Amino acid sequence: MSKGITSKSEDYSQWYNEIVIKADLAEHSSVKGCMVIKPYGYSIWEKMQAVLDHKFKETGHSNAYFPLFIPKSYFSKEAAHVDGFATECAVVTHYRLKNDGQGNIIVDEEAKLEEELIVRPTSETIIWNTYKGWIQSYRDLPLLINQWANVVRWEMRTRLFLRTTEFLWQEGHTAHATAEEAIEETEKMLDVYADFAENWMAVPVVKGRKTETERFAGALDTYCIEALMQDGKALQAGTSHFLGQNFAKAFDVKFTNKEGKQDYVWASSWGVSTRLMGALIMAHSDDSGLVLPPKLAPIQVVIVPIHKGDEELQKISTFVDELLPRLRGFGISVKYDDRDSQRPGFKFAEYELKGVPIRLAIGARDMENGTVELARRDTKEKFTVPQEGLAEYVFQMLAQIQENIFNRALKFRDEHITEANSYEEFKELLDTKTGFIAAHWDGTAETEKRIKEETKATIRCIPLDNKLEDGVCILTGNPSKQRVLFAKAY
């Protein structure tokens, strides 16, 4: 392992890449745009999954699994949907290889599929085609399904976790008897995402709605949570869509309501992906490496013994053997690193790089004094604390760290929401201060497009808790009733 990583102030993008690689979260695979998520990175994702999965079930959803392959014809059934995804679909055309007689394996042209299969970029189409058979009556509704899956989007430019060709996610697909219920579901799941981002990932988010331009292909309304990264760029961390009756109509999913009349079903879909890993990394980490919120850290506490000779190690290990169950009793995941192959300094640096929230170092001096050295990752502070009551102290410290990194991120975020009242001011802020810029917009796609072309800033969302105020659009001077949040985004 090499020493140090590029400073984030020097080159943010390189800093990010190095953290992902050096903290052992993931690595590039031999396939362009695809990554291998390594055990340490995957264990963070598993923690995210576990929490989210629990929340989904708590809100009445069940998991199911739908196929990876989608018949091409399904895509053309919803016009906006196909427009949105057509240019980034991987297509399966053959089902067999053969030996060409010269030692090469080639595609067997005789094994051409009647109908090409699309590797799912998202599953609305195959799921709604399936729902057609599941829904006949209002009694079958609501239908609340989630699936954990991989999807493929053939993006031109990829970045580890933030945008990979194949990525892992969950996608909820629900069916309802009324528009109101579907909207309620859409908003409820947005709240679930926001709660997860803030209270687990410690990443503050703005809940809002997308403009028509930024809306999901096939949705009537797209809600989102937007987070701010340390370089002042926004990251869309999750989306929840109200799909209206678009997919029900495309796939002919009707039900008989209480009055005995036929109607199309109302839908929502919502998802978060391994992109959340990117958000987690970028939101908190520093030049020493990853900083993980305790609630999602695979290892919350690491214990490093410092000893001269086996005898001292024995004593320390005996103490640690008693300490471990006490810590675990508080639900703390703890690792005792008594490897003799690495010295303490190496281990300190390694666990900092990996973002372990608390490190306990115990040496002969501590054993004599009845203390341990506690180092917290978020502030880099070190404390000498008594062994007596240590488990409880650590437990409380973990809660403090969780709170601290959230507050730190919140402070940064709030300091980076700035109001702009003219186009000049807007451009100036984008170049200097960055972050979210709250500005009046005349509500037209033309204005949005021009601002994007001229400044690279997009409307991240129209915040749900927006206050109404009269103003004029920064570009056109036309009247506006509220400010929207602009930012450069990932």
Place this chain on the structure above:
RNA sequence: CGGGGUGUAGCGUAGCCCGGUAUCGCGCCACAUUUGGGAUGUGGAGGUCGUAGGUUCGAAUCCUGCCACCCCGACCA
């Protein structure tokens, strides 16, 4: 799809201009000494130089083609 870059041991690299069978560091293995912020010494193992062809007595090096990946943009979660 444009621009830039890289491909040599597990990783990072030197060598390429000027052709003679590959340098250094990290890591790995063994042993010893070490251990409160990225240890030290000694010995050792490890290479189709991305790939196909060409020139040459001889190619990591020169020529041609191909492939792949990374970074920066445009597009997108």
